[in-house]
Amino acid sequence: MGILVDTIKEKLTESFTPSQLEVEDQSHLHAAHGGAAEHRAAFPEKDMTAETHVHVVITSAAFAGMNTLAKHRAVLEVVSEEVDRLHAFSLEAKSG
Numbered sequence: 644m645g646i647l648v649d650t651i652k653e654k655l656t657e658s659f660t661p662s663q664l665e666v667e668d669q670s671h672l673h674a675a676h677g678g679a680a681e682h683r684a685a686f687p688e689k690d691m692t693a694e695t696h697v698h699v700v701i702t703s704a705a706f707a708g709m710n711t712l713a714k715h716r717a718v719l720e721v722v723s724e725e726v727d728r729l730h731a732f733s734l735e736a737k738s739g
Contacts, residue, residue, distance in 0.1 A: 645694040647725045655701055658721045662739060663702035670695045695730040706738035714738070 645668055652666045670693060699718070706714045714736035719726060726732045 647694045647728060648697060651697065651699065651722050651725050654721050655718065659701065659703040659705045661701045661703040663700065665700040667698045668694050669698050697729055698733045700735045702737040702739045704739065706736060709738065
């Protein structure tokens with residue numbers, strides 16, 4: 644795994660104690676995508692630039708009573724620094 648994926652996983656585990664957590668580097672699926680190439684070129688000095696697309700599935704009791712927007716905001720608040728280094732971030736957040 645890459646630096647960003649590992650850091651995202653650690654932060655989400657610490658913040659939400661999830662019953663399910665999948666943090667998947669999907670960069671290889673978008674390698675030919677123009678935006679991904681531009682993103683890598685923008686950060687040539689960083690090893691973590693190989694990670695451009697990350698998908699997260701998280702289920703946590705901490706999300707009880709939250710609507711989808713609130714769940715997404717809560718997750719993004721925790722991993723905003725890492726998401727800022729990505730070209731794309733997709734998220735499925737569930738309570739449970």
